[in-house]
Amino acid sequence: METAVEPGNNEPLLFGFGFDEAGLHTPLTWDEVLEGGHAKYKRVWLHLDRQSAQAQGWLYRKSGLDRLTVQALLQEETRPRAARHGHGYLINLRGPNLNEGADVEDLVTLRMWAGEDLLITLRARPVRSATDVRKLVEDGEIDTSTGALVAGLADRLTDRMEIVLDDFDDEADRYEDELLDPKARIDRSVLPEFRRRVLQVRRHITPQREALNTLVRDGAQSGLFSDQDLLFLRESADRITRLTELVENIRERSSVLYEEAIQSSTEETNQRLFVLAILSAVFLPISFVTGLFGVNLGGIPGAGNPVAFITLVIALALSVAGTLALLRWQRWI
Template identity: 85%
Template sequence: MVEPGNNEPLIFGFGFDEAGVAHPLTWDDVLEDGWANYKRAWLHLDRHSAQAQGWLYRRSGLEKLVVQALLQEETRPRAARHGKGYLINLRGPNLNEGALTEDLVTLRMWASEDLLITLRARPVRSASDVRKLVEEGEIPTSTGALVSAIADRLTDRMETALDEFDDEADKYEDELLDSKTKLDRSLLPEFRRRILQVRRHITPQREALNTLVRDGAQSGLFTDHDLLYLREATDRMTRLTEMLETIRERASVLYEEAIQEGTEETNRRLFVLAILSAIFLPISFVTGLFGVNLGGIPGAASPGAFVVLVVGLAVSVVGTLALLRWQRWI
């Protein structure tokens, strides 16, 4: 399902009647306060839209502090009780075309009994997933049920993204162990950076979900069924946090092993050069000595002197190899 572009303030919206039936809302309905005629409403807005920002400040009925929190540029996952509602920020993997998965997208929410407002700057597929469930009538339409469903879908998407990280770590391990494959060590620091980028938001997201589970029952916004979904999402997020930490440690070990392998390869090459230098050092000395253009060189007038010299050099090479072997250097 394709979402409208950034110039559309309302990406989608629903009004829910007393029976919980969803009725689509337009931006005109929002401007004319038509959403207030329903028992509750869900408005999914584009955070970058000037019209949406103006409505939030002037017509939504939210406190200025809440609106500022919803519209601020830099956020971390959190869940905070504010009056009769919750201010919630959650993140999910960026699954948009051409984007990096680890460049997480943010979904900001204001959740109260009669109104759920969600805002995004870039498309969030988890919100579209829940929208589809609402349109098909496969989900309760209370605010708590919608929030818990969104959290559940965000966790689903995050699991898929981290499974890809785990598969990538497996691939690097296989390449490191396979003697026929040359692992590009320059990929590992970038891999670690991507992991840390996701890890920076995973831990606070787990705490945000914990807050909803801990305080949700007292607020009356979440039913036991909603809390069950939130608790499951929290447990899965805890597992993902541990999984991400394991992947990070694996990446560190892989990098250290790759560096050690490179160092060992360099040492082997230096050792070969040292052995060759030791073998040819006596030869170089003798040939250098006999190569001077001065009188008195032994054998200069003898036709068999060259053969004797070559045999002597061969004996020197064999003797040097025997000495190195005896010393267990080769």
């Protein structure tokens, strides 16, 4: 069941929580963040609008992050990755675009700074996986450590990516069935578009697997992730590995489907040309004779004979039968 998307507003802080020693959460406002009120909590999670000028200014001046980290969080173009930086991690993950009117393959990016006492997540477009984890926090159904929140976000992003790729797999099955059905007529233009969509997802899913594997490999040494967190991350990495193999399989199938569609179209064209060639061969003698006897010159044989026309028709019929017999004998028809 889909959860509600993040509310559309112009606020730099989409939502935020402060966590006390017991892990209990308290919602934060942007004014509290500006005034430094979030510093009294043991841990803080701030989910910001990356395109907000106020959020960008706060990151540069008041977040406590160095300039290189902030620039990495705010850069326009990025790919999935996880890199250790100081006492925290820079993490970029991607998920399907489930916003209204958007293409799911136009993946949305969730950028994170994960430190022991501070988790900052940023997005330019609504990311439903962040809203999912927000609800888990509000319902008290997730551990509120930074590692657990990161693992939860990775898990929900993988859940949604899995659904999208399963849909792609079903779509490829449908195209295969249509190609195998002689009565079906598939529009060849949909296959290149389908392949483009698959490649667009494939472009980011492979580095996402590498990013999660990096967190699994290095996370235990950082102390940021508990064994339970690493278990969730390892499971997400394994699922992403399966999805990587699935998207590669779908890409190959889409290429084969397009080639088969082209071949089928070529065969249909050749069949029609063959029929036209047979008809031309059958009617060639008739065209020659009628053309010859149709000239308005003297000396045409049978011009004064009342049975000449019938004789000509019979001769032409025999010519057609002979031509068909010859083509049959040569196994051309």
